[in-house]
Amino acid sequence: MKRVVITGMGALTPIGNNLSDYWQGLKNGKSGGDFITRFDYEKFKTKFACELKNFDPLDHMDRKEARKMDAFCQYALVACQEAIDDSKADFDKLNRNRIGVIWASGNGGIGTFEDEVLQYGEGDGTPRYNPFFIHKILCDTSSGLISIKHGLRGINYNTISACASSTTAIIDAFNYIRWGKADMIITGGSEAAITKASIGGFNAMKALSTRNESPATASRPFDADRDGFVMGEGAGALILEDYDHAIQRGATIYAEVAGGGMSADAYHITATHPEGLGAYLGMESALEDAEIKPEDIDYLNMHATSTGLGDISELKAVEKLFGPGNHQLNISATKSMTGHLLGAAGAIEAIASVLAVKNNIVPPTINVENLDGEINDSLNLTLGSRQEKSIQFAMSNTFGFGGHNATLIVKKYHED
The missing domain is CATH 3.40.47.10 (Thiolase/Chalcone synthase)
Structure with a gap:
C-alpha cells in the first residue's frame, strides 16, 4: 500500500485563529475558556464556553457567501483555505479528479436550525423559512462547499460519529489514499455548537462544567474537582497526500500517517x-x-x-x-x-x-x-x-x- 503524508494544515480554534497561533497557545498552556457572548447566558446553568476570539467570517468571504452557510461551514472553509495555502498545492497543475474531501461535523448547522425554529415559533404560524435553511443544516454541506470552492472532483463525503467524527474522517482519508483511490484528500472537521439548544441540552445531561466562577480553569481533565466538559468551537484541516505525489510536486512534509x-x-x-x-x-x-x-x-x-x-x-x-x-x-x-x-x-x-x-x-x-x-x-x-x-x-x-x-x-x- 502507498505511504500517506501530511503536507498542509489549518486551524481555527479557541486559543488561536490560525495554525501558528494555535501552536503557540498549546505550547504556552493558554486557556480558551470565557463567558459566552453568542447569547444571553443568564438563565443557563453553564454560562461559559471556549468560543473563537475576534473571528469575523467577513474577513474571509463576502457577505453574500457568508449568509448562505451556517457557521460550521464558514469555519470549515477558513481552516481548509489555510491548509491549502500551507501545502502550496496548485490545483491547476494537479489532477482535480484525484483530489477529494472527507470532512466531519457531529452537529452540522445546529445554530441555523435553532434560529429558524425559534423565529417560526415567535411568528403567526406561517412557515417563512429561509430558502437556504435545508442545506445550511446538513452536515455534508461542508464537504460539498469545500469541493465546489476548489473544483475538487474526487471522493467527497462527511463522516458522523459524534465526537469521534473528524478522527474517523482522517482515518478514511488515510485509507483511500493508501489504497490508491486518491492522490490528495482535504480532511478534518468543524463545529459551531455554542448555541442555546446545545448548551441547554448538554446541561440537561449534566455533561457540562458549571464552574461559572472560573471559566478559564473549568476544563480540568484528571483533576479531582472536574465537573464536566467545556464546549468549544472551530475547525481543523489537514492535507493528506500520497507520498510519491507529494515528493513529485516538491511539497513540504510535516509527518507521516502511520x-x-x-x-x-x-x-x-x-x-x-x-x-x-x-x-x-x-x-x-x-x-x-x-x-x-x-x-x-x-x-x-x-x-x-x-x-x-x-x-x-x-x-x-x-x-x-x-x-x-x-x-x-x-x-x-x-x-x-x-x-x-x-x-x-x-x-x-x-x-x-x-x-x-x-x-x-x-x-x-x-x-x-x-x-x-x-x-x-x-x-x-x-x-x-x-x-x-x-x-x-x-x-x-x-x-x-x-x-x-x-x-x-x-x-x-x-x-x-
Missing part, C-alpha cells in the same frame, strides 16, 4: 465503558495497523474531556495497553486548553499531535490542581507546562456518544 483504528464500546449510548474496553480495542487496532508496539509511542493526546467517568476509563485502557510503569510515554489532554470541539475535536488534536512530532514538544495539560486519587500518579500527564522530548510516534484518541472510538497514529517523517 495507522488508524476504530472500535465500539457496545455498552451505553452516552457513557464510556467503565473499564475502557472500546478505547483499548481502538488503540490496539491502530498499533496493529501501524505495525508498531505500545512502547514505540512517545506521546498520547488523550480524549480526556474532563468528565468523571470518561477520564478514568480511558486511563484504565491506557494502563492496560501501555503498562502502569511506562515512564517514557508522555500523556496530555489539550482539551484543558481548547475545550471540547465535539466533531472537530479529533482534527485539532491530530494537528496538535503532528506539531508535537515535528517540533519534539509535548503540549501540557493545564488546570490540574488536585490530581484525582483514582489516577496512578506515576503516569506522566505533562501537567502545567510543555515538555521537550524526541517524539517519533504520537497517538491521538477520540471517542463519541454511541460508543464510537477512533485512534490515529502519526510518525516523524524521515527523508529517504
Whole structure:
C-alpha cells in the first residue's frame, strides 16, 4: 500500500485563529475558556464556553457567501483555505479528479436550525423559512462547499460519529489514499455548537462544567474537582497526500500517517465503558495497523474531556495497553486548553499531535490542581507546562456518544 503524508494544515480554534497561533497557545498552556457572548447566558446553568476570539467570517468571504452557510461551514472553509495555502498545492497543475474531501461535523448547522425554529415559533404560524435553511443544516454541506470552492472532483463525503467524527474522517482519508483511490484528500472537521439548544441540552445531561466562577480553569481533565466538559468551537484541516505525489510536486512534509483504528464500546449510548474496553480495542487496532508496539509511542493526546467517568476509563485502557510503569510515554489532554470541539475535536488534536512530532514538544495539560486519587500518579500527564522530548510516534484518541472510538497514529517523517 502507498505511504500517506501530511503536507498542509489549518486551524481555527479557541486559543488561536490560525495554525501558528494555535501552536503557540498549546505550547504556552493558554486557556480558551470565557463567558459566552453568542447569547444571553443568564438563565443557563453553564454560562461559559471556549468560543473563537475576534473571528469575523467577513474577513474571509463576502457577505453574500457568508449568509448562505451556517457557521460550521464558514469555519470549515477558513481552516481548509489555510491548509491549502500551507501545502502550496496548485490545483491547476494537479489532477482535480484525484483530489477529494472527507470532512466531519457531529452537529452540522445546529445554530441555523435553532434560529429558524425559534423565529417560526415567535411568528403567526406561517412557515417563512429561509430558502437556504435545508442545506445550511446538513452536515455534508461542508464537504460539498469545500469541493465546489476548489473544483475538487474526487471522493467527497462527511463522516458522523459524534465526537469521534473528524478522527474517523482522517482515518478514511488515510485509507483511500493508501489504497490508491486518491492522490490528495482535504480532511478534518468543524463545529459551531455554542448555541442555546446545545448548551441547554448538554446541561440537561449534566455533561457540562458549571464552574461559572472560573471559566478559564473549568476544563480540568484528571483533576479531582472536574465537573464536566467545556464546549468549544472551530475547525481543523489537514492535507493528506500520497507520498510519491507529494515528493513529485516538491511539497513540504510535516509527518507521516502511520495507522488508524476504530472500535465500539457496545455498552451505553452516552457513557464510556467503565473499564475502557472500546478505547483499548481502538488503540490496539491502530498499533496493529501501524505495525508498531505500545512502547514505540512517545506521546498520547488523550480524549480526556474532563468528565468523571470518561477520564478514568480511558486511563484504565491506557494502563492496560501501555503498562502502569511506562515512564517514557508522555500523556496530555489539550482539551484543558481548547475545550471540547465535539466533531472537530479529533482534527485539532491530530494537528496538535503532528506539531508535537515535528517540533519534539509535548503540549501540557493545564488546570490540574488536585490530581484525582483514582489516577496512578506515576503516569506522566505533562501537567502545567510543555515538555521537550524526541517524539517519533504520537497517538491521538477520540471517542463519541454511541460508543464510537477512533485512534490515529502519526510518525516523524524521515527523508529517504
